[in-house]
Amino acid sequence: MKLYIKYMVSLRCKMLVKEELKKLGLDCISVELGMAEMQEDITDELREAFRINLEKAGLELLDSKKDILVEKIKNVIIEMVHHAEDIPDVNDSDYISEKLGYDYTYLSNTFSEVKGMTIQKFIILHKIEKAKEMLLYDEDNLTEIAFKLNYSSVAHLSNQFKKVTGFTPSFFKEMKFKREKNLENL
Structure with a gap:
């Protein structure tokens, strides 16, 4: 499963995304260019928790395909x-x-x-x-x-x-x- 995240391409942002995923007990394969690729599908509850944590850090989880x-x-x-x-x-x-x-x-x-x-x-x-x-x-x-x-x-x-x-x-x-x-x- 892939999650798309709006953030500037920087090492700090990549590390922040990885930390937030880890806090929620989620394993990611990679975090590159605004995308985190997960090993498994995540529940709607975990996705929402991740979205809230990202927003607190000034980042945004994208939902719209456009x-x-x-x-x-x-x-x-x-x-x-x-x-x-x-x-x-x-x-x-x-x-x-x-x-x-x-x-x-x-x-x-x-x-x-x-x-x-x-x-x-x-x-x-x-x-x-x-x-x-x-x-x-x-x-x-x-x-x-x-x-x-x-x-x-x-x-x-x-x-x-x-x-x-x-x-x-x-x-x-x-x-x-x-x-x-x-x-x-x-």
Whole structure:
């Protein structure tokens, strides 16, 4: 039996889910990307107790098939943008469709219906977050960042960056240096 849980992909959350299952005397095979796979079926009472314990910890047990699918889509995108060594050099829609085994149109329509935004918008928001992180903490220049995030050009990345943040990438990076300089002068 599989239980679907809404949580950020982090070691802390995975450990929390495992602990809550253990408290209830449930053995899990694995806890990965928002899903806990159980060895056996669980009763409705245990499922409800698990749901309540998760909510106390700020997590959510998902019941709706559409919500579960949207969480899977989000997790694939987050893993693709933030946790993969390199963003796959294939069309985003093909990658997501292949990973989840569904037609992209179905995935896209379900995502838009539940989240109120397109999958592409969600990907752009996460790519810009990754770009901001890389600008602040990496040694990469904008050309390298655009390449690593599979943008067709630096101009394309810059335009999306400005649209999402209101700043150009160079201004954003310059703000970091000004903050660091101000901290040094304190």
